[in-house]
Amino acid sequence: MIVVGAGPVGLCAALALRAHRVPVVLLEADPADRQRTGSRALYVHGKSLALLESISRGLGAELAARGVLWNVRRTLYRGRQVYAREFPPHDPARGLPPFTSLRQSETERILLHACESAGVEVRWNHPVTEIVAHSAGVTVATADGTTWSGSHVVGADGARSTVRKCTGSTLDGSAAEGFHVVVDIADAPDLERVMHYEHPAAGGRSVLLVPYAGGFQVDVQSRAGDAPEGFAAPEEVCRWLPALIGPTPSERITAISVYRFLQLIADDFTDPHHRVLLVGEAAHLFPPFGARGMNSGFADAQAAAEAIAVGRGAPVANAEAVTRFATARRAAAQVNSAAAGAALRHLRPPSTAARLRRGAAARLAPVVPRFGEWLEHAPYGPRAVVRH
Numbered sequence: 001m002i003v004v005g006a007g008p009v010g011l012c013a014a015l016a017l018r019a020h021r022v023p024v025v026l027l028e029a030d031p032a033d034r035q036r037t038g039s040r041a042l043y044v045h046g047k048s049l050a051l052l053e054s055i056s057r058g059l060g061a062e063l064a065a066r067g068v069l070w071n072v073r074r075t076l077y078r079g080r081q082v083y084a085r086e087f088p089p090h091d092p093a094r095g096l097p098p099f100t101s102l103r104q105s106e107t108e109r110i111l112l113h114a115c116e117s118a119g120v121e122v123r124w125n126h127p128v129t130e131i132v133a134h135s136a137g138v139t140v141a142t143a144d145g146t147t148w149s150g151s152h153v154v155g156a157d158g159a160r161s162t163v164r165k166c167t168g169s170t171l172d173g174s175a176a177e178g179f180h181v182v183v184d185i186a187d188a189p190d191l192e193r194v195m196h197y198e199h200p201a202a203g204g205r206s207v208l209l210v211p212y213a214g215g216f217q218v219d220v221q222s223r224a225g226d227a228p229e230g231f232a233a234p235e236e237v238c239r240w241l242p243a244l245i246g247p248t249p250s251e252r253i254t255a256i257s258v259y260r261f262l263q264l265i266a267d268d269f270t271d272p273h274h275r276v277l278l279v280g281e282a283a284h285l286f287p288p289f290g291a292r293g294m295n296s297g298f299a300d301a302q303a304a305a306e307a308i309a310v311g312r313g314a315p316v317a318n319a320e321a322v323t324r325f326a327t328a329r330r331a332a333a334q335v336n337s338a339a340a341g342a343a344l345r346h347l348r349p350p351s352t353a354a355r356l357r358r359g360a361a362a363r364l365a366p367v368v369p370r371f372g373e374w375l376e377h378a379p380y381g382p383r384a385v386v387r388h
């Protein structure tokens with residue numbers, strides 16, 4: 001079996017296939033010693049930890065041990081606290097925690113190690129250039145002219161997926177106006193996740209602080225008139241950052257990245273021959289708020305491996321299993337995308353009435369706690385809607 005892309009989702013797909021005893025070659029464009037920039041996906045849901053544990057014993061526990069849990073959540077509106085909650089620390093004797101937070105590169109390092117132990121053959125420096133699917137299998141070409149054959153390909157090659165393009169599938173959806181700047185800071189003083197709506201020291205921009213093992217992310221939402229080239233330039237970040245988090249020597253800034261709020265889904269997660277299965281960002285793009293990208297990618301990966309393994313050697317049953325995979329995971333992506341849309345409408349209210357509703361909730365929160373809870377939860381989309 002061939003998996004394309006050694007991001008978190010491709011590594012998970014390779015492990016899930018090995019859990020079904022399927023031999024796997026993993027083709028990755030980058031060299032083995034690549035440096036992935038930015039902390040990116042930090043938040044690994046408890047369901048994802050359980051999924052990883054189910055495909056590779058001890059993997060969920062290892063991620064949990066390497067990550068951190070914040071047990072304080074606070075929300076402020078224009079500098080005034082409207083929600084604060086402290087949760088009891090997680091007792092490891094009770095099993096896997098409800099989530100863990102660590103850099104995506106660290107998650108990938110742990111997944112890669114598990115893949116190597118499970119016998120996945122990883123080929124670095126092997127960018128896939130072409131895929132031809134037919135009724136009996138798939139042929140994959142890499143840039144060095146080598147061809148690889150297999151019964152199926154799992155396309156986990158990210159947002160600009162070559163695999164997706166070869167299937168003829170296209171991404172449909174929308175990109176919101178504006179952008180977010182994420183600054184990674186080494187060493188987290190507090191294990192608190194803090195959301196500031198319309199932060200007075202950020203010129204009224206909203207700011208989210210998220211801790212991870214070894215540091216924290218400062219996520220600043222742009223306002224009208226901001227341009228990434230100016231606002232996210234390193235010298236500009238060094239100018240506005242201290243007002244948000246106090247004096248910060250530039251050595252503590254480990255990365256600055258910009259992202260846009262995207263809601264894009266491939267129109268098909270498989271090819272006409274049911275030999276190619278798209279997973280993760282090759283199949284869908286969601287904004288980071290809500291942590292749906294990598295987490296739902298893990299679920300895609302597990303479902304793809306099951307579909308491939310279920311009907312192995314039985315072409316009709318197998319094609320049906322792949323069709324079910326594509327239908328079910330596309331439906332899950334639509335649920336996640338809709339939830340991300342609700343989060344977006346909350347973060348960037350589309351009307352004056354919606355903005356006033358947020359302000360009214362903030363004023364009422366000290367006397368009616370559920371308004372504070374709403375302000376706390378709404379930036380991530382409808383509660384509990386992360387379709388795994």
Ligand SMILES: Cc1cc2nc3c(=O)[nH]c(=O)nc-3n(C[C@H](O)[C@H](O)[C@H](O)COP(=O)(O)OP(=O)(O)OC[C@H]3O[C@@H](n4cnc5c(N)ncnc54)[C@H](O)[C@@H]3O)c2cc1C
Nearest residue numbers: 005007009029041042043128157158280281288293294295
């Ligand atoms: C600031 C930020 C914060 C985020 N926070 C979260 C979060 O808290 N939780 C969450 O779930 N998600 C989060 N996300 C999203 C998450 O980072 C992505 O969903 C995740 O990286 C997708 O993983 P992937 O394996 O699908 O793709 P990628 O990570 O993009 O991996 C694709 C791999 O394929 C390789 N590749 C590409 N083309 C080829 C080719 N032709 N041949 C071979 N290999 C190829 C690439 O080199 C790469 O290794 C965040 C994203 C950002 C930007």
